[in-house]
Amino acid sequence: MTGRIRWRMPRAPLSLRQRLLLQLLGIAAMLAVFLYFTVRTVAGQAAETTQDGILGAATTAIAEQLRAGTEQVEIDLPYDAFSVLGSISEDRVFYRIDVGGETVTGYDDLPLPPEASGKVGPQFYTRPFRDTEVRIAAVTRQVVVAGQALPVLVLVAQTRLGQDAIAERIANRAAGLGLGFFTLALLLSLIAAGSVLAPIDRLAEAVARRGPEDLRAVDASTPRELVPLVGALNGFIARLRAALGRTETFITEAAHHIRTPLATVRAQAEIALRQSDNEATRQTLRGVIRAVEESARSATQLLDHAIVVYRSDRMTSDALDFGALVAGVVASIEPAASLKDVDLRLSPAAQPLPVTGDRALLESAVRNILDNAVKYSPEDSVVRLSLAAEDNRAVLRVEDRGRGLSGLDPASLSGRFRRGGNVADVVGSGLGLTIVTEVAAAHDGRFSLTEREGGGVCAEFSVPLQ
């Protein structure tokens, strides 16, 4: 049993449109069939009633012409009574007149009525007659002849070819009507399904159009039926956003909690280094200081990266002057650079460079670029910084005389935790260029590294001018 169930292919569920269409069409088909049979039945009955009416009128007209003669009943068939029977259709006509139970004229094998009706009006019945089937109208009259009441039975019969033809014609029309109705229903169903499902399509489109990190609540106006779905979706988005926020806070806290004790450890180690004369101990302490420095850097960059990731989801748009921003960062880096005797030379732009962006992110990017440049520059060297407006972009170029890329693909260096193969002796986490690349992407900016002639790297960072 289970094996069989396992092998059954899961059927793709019908789409809403298919369900709606199928159900609407099913209803339309049922109605069309119902319409066909109703029209057919009603029309058939109407045709029969009409023909019965004429047949009855003809029979009654003959009965009205019966007169009491001196010895017998006088019968005078009215011409028009028969003529009118041919007015609707070309049906065969038979008749029979019995006086006192004896056939006086007409077709004496015409079937008699099943029972005496006792009615004044005609009695109708259908019987097979000779090679065909006929509808018969029977009227009974009492005629007094020589003081004696004689029952006279008048039968007039007609074949039903005309009625059948009418019924068939009407049935064909009814079928056509039903088919037309169905076709119309098909078109209307398509339109109805489209219009009913349009809000769902619109909602799906609104959600699909969002960027991968857009975590705002969905606020598209939706019909009442979709409100729970949108509510659930927004609840989910809110939970996701909260979870991301918590992660962010956690990283910040963690970096902070790691950096503070590390700074303490480093200070203590440096004091110990100055006080110690034992070369072995000094060597160990230098190793400790180096490791602590590396850890502090990594923590800082982790924090930076977390901020970049966090803020690029909901960046602020500030109006900034890119030149002033770069000058600020240069000022903050200067002490670290002078420790290595690296000279930072900034050539400002000829004009102000107004840009729109997130101040914290842009500062983080510029700091990382400069940090790298200082870090990989040899002692007592120059790092040149130049600002310019080119192609409607604010461009920062940072040129160092460091160890260069050694033929590595610059793009591969911007991956998270990726470092070049020639930097083992320099402290680094591999997150710096990742941060720069992400900030550039968030600001519709560009970042590139190119090898300089004569050694070193030129880093170029640009964002659109306002």
Next chain:
Amino acid sequence: MRRILCALAVILSPLCAAAFPVEEEHVFPGTGAGSELWILSTTDTEYFAPLLTAFQARHPSVTIRYTVTGSASVYTAVADEGVACDLAISSAMDLQMKLANDGFALPHASAAQLPDWAQWQDRIFGFAQEPVVLVASRKALEGLALPRTRRDLIDLLRDHPGRFEGRIGTYDPLQSGAGYLFATQEARQSDSFWRLAEVMGANRPRLYASTKPMLDDLETGTLALAYNVLGSYAATRAAHDPDVALIEFEDFTLTLLRTALIPKDARNPELAGMFIDFLLSPEGRRLSGQQGGLPPVNEAALVQTPRLRPIRLDPGLLVYLDRVKRRAFLEEWAAAVKQP
């Protein structure tokens, strides 16, 4: 063997098929061993011959046997005697109607478009229409105005008692089916029929079973007036004899259809159907009108000429065939015409 018997039947038909009186019989032999089309008709061979030869020209292998008899005989031959003719052509529309109504006619799907009064179901087909007219001898009426209405005729006969004594000819409704149809239809249309019948009766009319002898007697001078004569025959005589005057009454002139049906015992119903289609085809209509002198069914002519009243092919025709009604009518007719 059967063919030999058939051949014998053809040769001996006046003798052995004596169940109905044969007026004329012509055989148009076809080439080779084709099938035979036997037409039983009330129309004289001379009127039909162009149609028969034209049909045979199209179907050379078909042998056509054309037998002329009275309209009552056509009915009894088909209804009572089971004569296996392939086509029954008659001017007695009421008898044709009764044959079809009582199930003695086969259906035939014809492509021809006939007006509804000239066709009944797919069993009776009207192929020629002709007025029923009064024929007068101009000589016999010398000095008198030709009557234009039935009232004129009544006045004429009343004003000149004795002048037309024994010189009026008409159908005997007892013997002639067509004569009975004309009389009953006229009685139905107008009250003046009975007055006319009485006035004619006072002049001791001669009664005929068919048109031909009546017209013969008019030409020889025996008759001065022939009442209710088929227009096509009268027109042929009038064309050759200037003395013959053809009068369509202005109060109303009955218009008769010559009709064809395929009897249920027909041996070659398909062939008969082909002949009907030929009769109703443009070629057949042209031949029948121009060469045969049988004007084809033409609704436009009826609309343009208001005096013409077509006898409609409908079940009303059955009424006067009712035996009680027929007896009563003939009694009344005899009382009016056969005065002591």
